[in-house]
Amino acid sequence: MLKKVIALCMATVMALGMAMTAFAAEPEMENVEIQRTDGYTYWKVEKNRTSEEDGPYKVISRGPGGDEYEESHTFTVIDAITSSVEVGIKKAIVLALNLQLDTSYSATGTYRGTYGGKNYDANKTYELRAWPVYDVYSIKGKEYTRIDGYEVATGASFGYSGDKDKAKTAKKYRTIEHNTFPVIK
Numbered sequence: 585m586l587k588k589v590i591a592l593c594m595a596t597v598m599a600l601g602m603a604m605t606a607f608a609a610e611p612e613m614e615n616v617e618i619q620r621t622d623g624y625t626y627w628k629v630e631k632n633r634t635s636e637e638d639g640p641y642k643v644i645s646r647g648p649g650g651d652e653y654e655e656s657h658t659f660t661v662i663d664a665i666t667s668s669v670e671v672g673i674k675k676a677i678v679l680a681l682n683l684q685l686d687t688s689y690s691a692t693g694t695y696r697g698t699y700g701g702k703n704y705d706a707n708k709t710y711e712l713r714a715w716p717v718y719d720v721y722s723i724k725g726k727e728y729t730r731i732d733g734y735e736v737a738t739g740a741s742f743g744y745s746g747d748k749d750k751a752k753t754a755k756k757y758r759t760i761e762h763n764t765f766p767v768i769k
Contacts, residue, residue, distance in 0.1 A: 622731055625738065627676035629725035637755055641715035644695065646767065649704035653712055656694040659760060661716045662687070667752040673742065677723055681756050691716060693760030700764055714762040718755040725752075 644655045663683040665674060678685055699710035724743025728735045743751030 623729070625672065625727060625729045627673055627725045627727050629673075629676045629680045629723050630743075631680055631721045631723050631754075633719050634722045635720045636758070637718045637720050638761070639716035639718065641713040644712040644714050644762070646709055646711045647699040649700035649706045649708045649710055651699050652697070653699060653764075654694075654696045655712060656692055657714055657760075658690050658692040659714075659716050660688045661691050661718075661757040662689070663718075663754070663756045665752060665754045667750075667754075669752055672727070673725060673752070676725060677752060677754055680723070681721060681754055683754060683756055691757060691760055693762060695762040697762075697764070700766070705766070709767045710764040711767050712762060712764050714760055716757055717759050717761050719758045721754045721756065723752045723754055 639659070639661065642657060642659070644657050645653060647653055663681075663685055665677055665683070665685065669677065674685075677683065693714050695712060695714060698704060699712070700708065704710070722743070725741060726744075727738045727740035729738055730736075741747050742749035
């Protein structure tokens with residue numbers, strides 16, 4: 585009987601020893617798995633401001649040359665990507681420029697000055713016009729996949745020489761401008 589108890593104890597000690605060895609190796613394997621980031625694809629985009637674009641103007645008020653004005657007006661503005669894009673590219677462009685696509689928002693301008701400016705003609709009537717201004721960007725990009733923590737180019741790109749897809753264009757609201765103009769009768 586004593587031999588059976590000793591054999592059982594030795595088997596238990598050996599099993600515990602093997603389990604401890606396996607347990608000691610396990611965290612190292614878990615760390616490898618945590619660092620592993622396979623399978624997601626993303627775009628990196630480069631943006632270049634190329635110009636600005638004026639939105640349609642609104643006539644805010646009218647007055648004789650030399651009179652002072654103080655007005656405000658709220659415009660509805662919307663950012664836009666003016667080229668057709670796939671979903672993945674669209675998300676990357678939205679993030680790169682912090683665009684508010686697919687939804688309009690309000691922008692209010694307050695205007696103070698003199699009808700006709702410094703060189704006004706007291707015999708003329710002027711109208712105060714205001715308009716939103718957008719920055720226009722040319723955007724190009726490359727697609728990457730993340731494999732085992734490494735960035736690997738997929739070969740898909742747009743806007744670079746040799747690409748079938750040209751650079752994308754986006755416009756982002758920046759400010760509201762205003763000025764006075766003589767009324768032509």
